[in-house]
């Protein structure tokens with residue numbers, strides 16, 4: 001399953017780092033993520049061995065990386081010599097047996113627990129005992145992946161965002177059995193690669209895919225309840241909230257199916273917590289094949305070039321309605337309601353000890369391009385105000401979705 005991040009920030013420049021003494025890096029799975037991660041590791045100076053199960057796929061991925069590097073040269077972001085050097089460091093391999101002894105192996109095969117478990121057992125068998133074994137999983141528990149590894153203390157998550165050469169954020173995920181020393185080692189390595197690592201426990205959705213849930217869910221519920229139409233909700237979050245995209249247009253961009261799958265996975269993994277119950281609104285879109293931009297129609301209709309089509313579904317924001325809703329009662333204010341729930345979710349994650357407040361804010365700014373981190377936002381709004389808002393929402397919409405985090409009022413975050 002894919003992660004559901006926002007449109008990537010394309011302003012970061014590719015940089016070629018000096019070589020590191022860490023040794024070769026193995027990458028298993030030469031798809032979208034594996035190829036990007038291989039490019040990042042090679043740009044940081046590592047020899048990289050790239051493996052795929054499909055014969056020839058790793059070699060094709062190396063060609064794709066070559067084209068990506070050429071585009072960077074054309075744009076003046078990388079010298080031709082550096083591009084050649086980076087590419088020469090990447091060697092395709094046909095099987096895990098062909099991998100050299102590595103300092104780190106990163107697995108980026110499809111989101112299938114049995115497959116990942118098998119690969120980790122093979123890697124643990126064939127790689128030296130101090131090789132760090134990392135998974136790029138977006139949603140699977142690290143401890144489950146490490147299940148068949150005899151020394152699971154060296155297994156951790158390195159959750160890169162798409163596309164890895166552009167996106168700075170990496171969630172360094174530790175399972176129950178991961179040794180702290182390996183986590184710290186991975187954090188240092190990601191820093192050396194020019195990334196911004198954040199530490200996170202292996203909680204459903206990790207930081208970004210967990211804290212972002214209400215951004216989508218509140219907007220869907222507001223439209224579902226007929227409080228406002230999609231274009232008005234998106235306009236409010238963009239223009240009044242400063243988000244780069246509104247939540248509904250963003251789910252069309254990500255793909256309604258992908259966004260629903262991530263949300264459903266978090267819901268299932270939290271024992272079907274009411275906070276994450278998928279909306280009928282989104283389920284119906286997916287059932288109708290209205291997947292978003294990629295299918296030409298989702299919440300909005302799209303022209304062949306991907307622009308919002310000139311149909312009724314394109315919708316114009318109702319600015320008079322927006323003016324009445326924003327600053328009005330919390331139950332019908334798309335902005336205040338969304339912010340309150342984002343803050344509540346973020347505060348809960350921190351209170352459970354799953355990530356630090358600073359790391360949550362960094363992850364949300366870099367992984368989703370929110371204009372502010374939700375903890376900083378909560379401080380600005382006032383955690384006591386957010387607690388009252390969530391309690392009001394709970395009164396308006398009972399059922400357990402709107403539970404104020406105890407940490408909003410216990411003073412631990414002020």
Ligand SMILES: NC(=O)c1ccc[n+]([C@@H]2O[C@H](COP(=O)([O-])OP(=O)(O)OC[C@H]3O[C@@H](n4cnc5c(N)ncnc54)[C@H](O)[C@@H]3O)[C@@H](O)[C@H]2O)c1
Nearest residue numbers: 001003029030031032033052053108109110111137138162
């Ligand atoms: N695409 C994203 O936006 C994104 C973002 C973050 C994390 N992830 C995670 O990264 C992982 C890979 O995602 P992706 O989008 O690159 O998938 P993908 O389908 O593009 O690539 C997966 C590759 O793994 C190969 N593969 C399958 N079985 C294999 C095996 N036994 N040994 C070696 N290679 C094998 C496939 O041939 C394919 O080339 C998944 O866990 C996904 O959840 C994806």
